[in-house]
Amino acid sequence: MLSENEEEYLEAIYAIGESYEKPGIRSLSEVMGVSKASVSEMVKKLNEKGYIRHERYGAIVFTPEGLDIARGIKRKHRLLESFLYFLGKKEVHDEACRLEHGISDESADAICRFLGSPDRCPDDGRAIPKCGKDCHECLKKTLTWVIPGKKVRITGTECGRKASMRLNEMGVVAGEVVKVISRVPHGPVEVEVKGTRIAIGDGLAKKILVEECE
């Protein structure tokens, strides 16, 4: 486990690299606002832990593990900034800095999905690192995503032939507007369709694609 401070350093190294400069003791000390002595100490520590390498001529480069972690934290930081921005906050940087160490990967991914997988930060336009999974897959809205009480339009099903036929017959056809009535966590979803209510198991509901409608 890395401490928050260590994470901040990795993040700073990443940010310096992003602006096409060579991260070194001096630039780090400027960015972090601490003495070169304490920067050196931290760099040594991170070097020993195998996240970065401090080259002889002074440049700091990431090891693959270090780069992964730094990207991940930057991703969380910028997603949080975007999210706070979306919520109407103006000063988002400092708050994002604090939240980024506490948020889980899953929640960050959920925010990413919620925002429609944004590419860039809204405040400074910097790139938000991707998680590496297929965004298209991730952005698909399925029945399990719908908040109870909301209406959605069915756009298709990706389940097996039999199940999809059965759903068709019960009125779950592409283009149909259905209302989600309730849902059990990790359990079925109850929807209202064609004047009747049906329960659809979790596994199937995850394969029913929907889009929002007014």
Next chain:
Amino acid sequence: MRIALAGNANVGKSVVFNALTGLHQHIGNWPGKTVERAEGTLKYGEQTIDVIDLPGIYSLSSFSQEEEITRDYILNEEPDVVIDVIDATAIERNLYLTLQLLEMERPLIVALNQMDLARMKGVDINVKELQEMLGVPVVPVVAVRREGLTELLETAMSTKTKPPRGMGYSEAMELAIREVQGRIDAEGYPKRWLAIKLLEGTAPVSSDIKDIKRELEEKARTDAFSYMASERYRVIRAIVDRAQRIVEPEKTSSERLDAFLTDPLTGSLALVLFFVGIFALIFLFGNLVSSALENLLFGLFTSDAALYSLYEGFVAGLTIVLPYIVPFYLLFGILEDTGYIARAAFLTDGIMHRLGIHGKAIIPLLLSFGCNVPGCLGCRIMESEREKGISIFLATIVPCSAVSVVVMGVVGKTLGLGYALLLYALMVLVLFALGRLAYRIAPGEPMGLIMEMPRLRKPSMDVVAKQTYHRTMDFTKIAFPIIIAGSFLMSMLSRYGLVKPISDVLSPITEGWLLLPSLAGVVLMFGVVRKELTLTMLLALYGTTSISSIMSAPQMLTFALVVMLYTPCLSTIAALLKEIGVKRTIHIVLFETLFALALGGVFARILVLL
């Protein structure tokens, strides 16, 4: 004259059936199937009319036994009239089946049931318009109040010769249907119907229509089946738009109760309370009545005559049916009719999936703790054969109240409650493990839950009472002969001094493998008649009242475990025979016996090592 009733589940078909036929009913199974078949007769003037209640289905694509039965009956048995009972509060979904029935070209009448509820919900249906658009007679009915039934019958009598015409679909679809029709030989089946089925892919496709199908799918940019479904719903939409008006938005008093019952938190709480209540009721009532009956009936007279064992068997049967089966059917029927079962299944589906089955199976499994018989019979609510097979198998493993008596008497009393609970924990593990195993090896494809959530409503005691009566009689007919024959056989064994020889034959298993006292073998054999006999007989054979003088602590545990796991009792076997047939019953009995012996032996050795 023969009338067939068809329709979705929960539309009130049974009520219509009961109202038409009264007490002149026969309930059985469809030959070779495990689906209930209800047939009845009524007198209309001079004429006797046969009425058959086809199973409740949502479509005729033949995925399920129920759909196959309905299709085959209508096509092959050719009833004079088919009455399609539909729910006036949800005609849009109900008409899907109606359109399919129209295509089968049998004389059809639509019974528009639950008109009272539709009116209450502000659904206003223009019957004339609906009739015109469908091209078949539509009769509004309130089955629970017997309104419209005479008219329904009269209409049935007069329309018997006029076959209906199907609905027209989109140009592309009609073109494809015509092309297919031109190529096939329907062998006496309605040609248009067969053509549509071939296109949908719900009848085996002969290769020479593949090109038509492909062309249609290209035009529709989706597979033919969902295109057909969309087309049907498009036509229905047009009908509904003209024939139905929603006067006022639904007002909903049961809505709040429904929300309460399906909420993960409050609903689960209600579910637990419900079933603890029902369990306690059946258990307490059952035990009370069953021992009272036993005392009463065995107290009447005793005898050594061989025939006395027949009487014993009869009493044994009675002490199962009256105290357990009847209350079970009654409570179960009530739950079924209120629509609560769907709610329970909705809540537990997530958890039950870990056991390899749907949420619906929670009900039979819980009931099995009281008695395996209602548990097994309750498995008929599972919609596919596969699900039913798995849940019935698991239901027979759940320790029933008689087994609990043995576990408590052997282990709980002498070694303490903790050890008894340990055995139960072991059983839960076994249940999960076997559930997983069954999920793997059961034939058929697992399919996620798709279940209608019927409206919550007051149960109709008329329907429940009739159902309880018929189901009980049905069970009695199968179970009594088996139980009586079983007791007779067992008493013959002891009468002719075969107990000792049998023990000797079984001793390699009981003594050698299970490390139990030698007489345990006979006791386990008699336990097949009724599980609690294992305890009472054991004590009687050794002439003592203290288990600890017969067995050591490890032996008690092994013995209790084997009793918990081994073969279902005779009554349960009877229920199995009725529900899943001879072959699979034998499989279950053999598997469970061998499994109990295997696990028991291993268990005994582990205990010795400890």
